[in-house]
Amino acid sequence: MRFTTIFFDLDDTLYPSETGLWHAIKERMNSYMRERMHFPEDQIATVREKYFLQYGTISFICPSKKDFLAYVLDLPLKEYLTPNPTLRSVIASLPTRNLIFTNADINHAKRVLNVLELSDLFDTIVDVNTVAPYCKPMPESFQIAMKLAGESDPSKCVMIDDIHRTTRAASEAGMFSILYHETMNNGSANAHLTDWNELMTILENQ
Numbered sequence: 001m002r003f004t005t006i007f008f009d010l011d012d013t014l015y016p017s018e019t020g021l022w023h024a025i026k027e028r029m030n031s032y033m034r035e036r037m038h039f040p041e042d043q044i045a046t047v048r049e050k051y052f053l054q055y056g057t058i059s060f061i062c063p064s065k066k067d068f069l070a071y072v073l074d075l076p077l078k079e080y081l082t083p084n085p086t087l088r089s090v091i092a093s094l095p096t097r098n099l100i101f102t103n104a105d106i107n108h109a110k111r112v113l114n115v116l117e118l119s120d121l122f123d124t125i126v127d128v129n130t131v132a133p134y135c136k137p138m139p140e141s142f143q144i145a146m147k148l149a150g151e152s153d154p155s156k157c158v159m160i161d162d163i164h165r166t167t168r169a170a171s172e173a174g175m176f177s178i179l180y181h182e183t184m185n186n187g188s189a190n191a192h193l194t195d196w197n198e199l200m201t202i203l204e205n206q
Contacts, residue, residue, distance in 0.1 A: 001095065001096075001203050001204050001206075002155070002156065002206060003096055003156055003157065003158050003176065003203055003206070004096055004097060004151060004156045004157070005096060005097045005098075005099065005146075005149045005151045005156060005157045005158070006094065006096045006097070006098050006099070006157070006158040006159075006160065007099050007100075007101035007126070007145060007149075007157065007158065007159045007160070007170075007175075008091075008098065008099070008100055008101065008122070008160050009100075009101060009102060009136075009159075009160060009161035009162060009163070009166070009180070010100055010102035010104060010108075010109050010112055010113075011025070011102065011104060011112070012162045013160060013161060013162045013180045014087065014112065014113075014116060014118065015080075015081050015084070015112075015116060017162065019080045019081060020080055021075065021077070021080040021081065024075055024080065025072055025073065025075065026048070028071060028072035028073070028074070028075065029048055029058060029072050030044050030045070030048065031071075032062075032068060032071050032072055033047070033048065033058075036062075036067075036068075036071070037061075037062065037063075047061075053165075055135060055138075056103050056135045056136045056137055056138070056163075056165075056166070057103045057128060057135050059128065065128075065129075065132075066105075069104065069105045069107075069108070069128070070107075073104060073105070073107070073108040073111075077111055077112060077115045078115055081112065081115045081116055082115075082116075083115070083116050083117040083118075084116065084196075086196055086197065087116075087118070087196050088116075088117060088118060088121070090196045090197065090199055090200070091118065091121045092121055093200065094199075094200070094203075096158075097123055097149060097150075097151075098121060098122050098123060099122055099123055099124045099125070099126055099145070099148075099149055100113070100122050100124070100125040100126065100127075101126045101136065101145050101159070102125070102126070102127055102128065103127075103128045103135045103136055104127060104128060105127050105128055105129055106125050106127040106129065106130075109125045109127055110125070113125075123149075124148060124149065126144070126145045126148055126149075130144065130145075130148065131144045131145065136161070136163075136166045136169070137163075137165050137166045137168070137169030137170075138169075139169065139172070139173055142154070142159070142169070142170060142173040142175065143173070154173055154174030154175045155174055155175075155176070157174075157175045157176070158175060158176045158177070158178060158203065159175045159176075159177045159178070160177075160178045160180055160193070160199075161177070161178075161179065161180065162179070162180045162181050164179065164181070164184075164185055164188040164189070167179045167188055167189035167190075168187060168188055168189065170189075171189060171190055176190050176191070176206060177189040177190050177191070178190065178191045178192070178193050178199075178202060179191070179192050179193065180193050180194070181193075181194070182194060190206075191206075
């Protein structure tokens with residue numbers, strides 16, 4: 001296998017979107033914008049989606065990114081997430097350097113990994129603060145993540161993410177991208193994954 005480094009997205013990638021956690025996070029975002037930033041109710045969803053689509057996070061418009069992340073990610077994770085033994089086995093079998101690359105913060109990432117019982121399988125967590133002032137899918141964020149991984153050749157890197165624009169941007173940065181999603185649009189990624197058991201086959205066939 002030609003790959004040495006794999007970047008895994010966190011939310012809605014290491015656990016199914018059907019858990020409802022991301023929906024709960026969105027509701028916390030709405031609450032923050034309403035209560036802390038005083039957005040009119042009828043503008044919240046539009047503004048949230050605009051900045052999320054443009055920047056990958058809405059923390060850029062918040063007076064305090066730290067306060068925003070602490071608020072929106074303050075959720076009882078065990079009510080949403082359960083460990084996946086298959087996923088653990090697949091990641092544990094990889095001969096690569098494995099890192100988390102998320103637009104959330106490191107505290108949330110650690111909490112999620114602990115609940116999923118995956119903490120020991122990742123060398124590093126590249127969070128939104130690590131790559132600031134950038135974030136996925138900005139090209140600069142991939143460069144910073146690679147530097148932190150000690151990898152200078154993007155062709156040896158893999159990005160696994162559930163968001164089309166992120167996998168597309170990773171491909172444009174020279175990485176091999178895998179979209180963890182039910183559907184794949186033309187040009188969204190280099191490969192498409194719905195079953196973690198397929199990962200090694202995808203990697204070995206490149």
